[in-house]
Amino acid sequence: xxxxxxxxxxxxxxxxxxxxxxxxxxxxxxxxxxxxxxxxxxxxxxxxxxxxxxxxxxxxxxxxxxxxxxxxxxxxxxxxxxxxxxxxxxxxxxxxxxxxxxxxxxxxxxxxxx
Amino acid sequence: xxxxxxxxxxxxxxxxxxxxxxxxxxxxxxxxxxxxxxxxxxxxxxxxxxxxxxxxxxxxxxxxxxxxxxxxxxxxxxxxxxxxxxxxxxxxxxxxxxxxxxxxxxxxxx
Numbered sequence: 065x066x067x068x069x070x071x072x073x074x075x076x077x078x079x080x081x082x083x084x085x086x087x088x089x090x091x092x093x094x095x096x097x098x099x100x101x102x103x104x105x106x107x108x109x110x111x112x113x114x115x116x117x118x119x120x121x122x123x124x125x126x127x128x129x130x131x132x133x134x135x136x137x138x139x140x141x142x143x144x145x146x147x148x149x150x151x152x153x154x155x156x157x158x159x160x161x162x163x164x165x166x167x168x169x170x171x172x173x174x175x176x177x178x
Numbered sequence: 179x180x181x182x183x184x185x186x187x188x189x190x191x192x193x194x195x196x197x198x199x200x201x202x203x204x205x206x207x208x209x210x211x212x213x214x215x216x217x218x219x220x221x222x223x224x225x226x227x228x229x230x231x232x233x234x235x236x237x238x239x240x241x242x243x244x245x246x247x248x249x250x251x252x253x254x255x256x257x258x259x260x261x262x263x264x265x266x267x268x269x270x271x272x273x274x275x276x277x278x279x280x281x282x283x284x285x286x287x288x
Contacts, residue, residue, distance in 0.1 A: 066220070097275060106266050106278035107221070120275055152218055156276075165209055167276060169220040 066090060068157050068170035076176045077145050085140045085173045087155035094159060095119070096138040097167060098130060101152040113138055150177045184267055184282040192287055197254045199282040201267030202247075208270060210243055212252050215264045215281070224252075224265075257286045 067090035077083050089096050095114045099107035109122035113132035127143040136157070142149055152174050156167035185200045203210070209228045213221040227234045227243045227250070234241045240253040254261055264283050268276040 066222075068220075099278075101218075103218075104280075106268075106280045107276075109275045109277065112275055122275070154220060156221075165270060166211065166223045166226060168223070169213075171220040172218075174218075 066168040066170065068155065068168050070153075070155055070170040070173050072173060073171070074174045074176075076178065078178050079145055079147060081145050081177075082141065082143045083145060083175060085142075085153050085155075085175070087138045087140070087157075087170055089136045089138070089155075089157035090168050092159060093157035093168070094136055095157065096132055096136065097156045097158070098138070098140045099154040099156065100124070100149075101154060101172075102148075103151070107154055110140070145177045147177050150175060184265065184279045186282060187280070188283045188285070190285045190287065191257055193257060193259055195257055195286075197257050197261070197284055197286070199252050199265055199284070201250045201252070201279055203250075203267070203269050203279075204248065205269075207245075210241075210250050211268045211270065211276065212239075212241060212250075213266045213268060213278075215266065217263075221266065254284075257284075259286050259288050262286045 069088045071086045097112040098110040101107040111121040112119045116132045129141045131139045152172045154172045156169045158167045211226045212224040215221045225236045227241050238255045243250045264281040266278045266281045268278045270276045
């Protein structure tokens with residue numbers, strides 16, 4: 065167990081709806097990254113937050129947005145859901161202060177868009 | 179886009195055998211990491227090798243890195259059924275984002 069938790073574990077939405085996924089970082093970690101993993105693929109980087117500011121973004125449209133809170137927990141919001149958004153969404157925490165390059169992943173949220 | 183590509187895509191072996199999987203990447207890296215994923219759940223970090231290292235060991239794992247060929251290999255010795263999982267290589271510029279390959283699915287039969 066990494067100490068990173070995500071909620072919910074599973075979610076079913078319909079096309080056009082909005083969804084919010086949540087992540088609680090490992091204690092002491094101030095950086096959180098979000099990844100999307102489609103079936104049979106490796107995780108794709110969505111964005112990263114460091115000290116409540118976006119610190120890098122992958123090739124995802126603006127309808128993917130995020131927040132990081134003072135306690136370093138995080139949210140991923142997706143607006144106007146599309147069928148291709150169906151995937152496993154993973155968050156990972158890490159600690160820049162400790163110079164740790166390893167990321168600690170949560171168990172993921174599996175999103176199905178119908 | 180995927181930075182790393184693992185090979186083979188799938189590997190089936192018997193318990194006790196060694197499993198070798200390879201990873202190729204495209205651009206210069208700071209480090210290369212290997213992760214394991216069980217049944218489509220969260221990823222677990224296995225080992226990190228820096229760009230100035232050539233080989234690293236951790237328990238039954240041995241990782242090599244050849245920066246001139248932009249490739250890495252992961253060897254799992256004396257495989258167990260519990261090693262059944264997908265294995266991903268990931269490259270990173272440092273503390274920031276990771277770029278993953280598509281993974282190798284390993285099946286270890288009792």
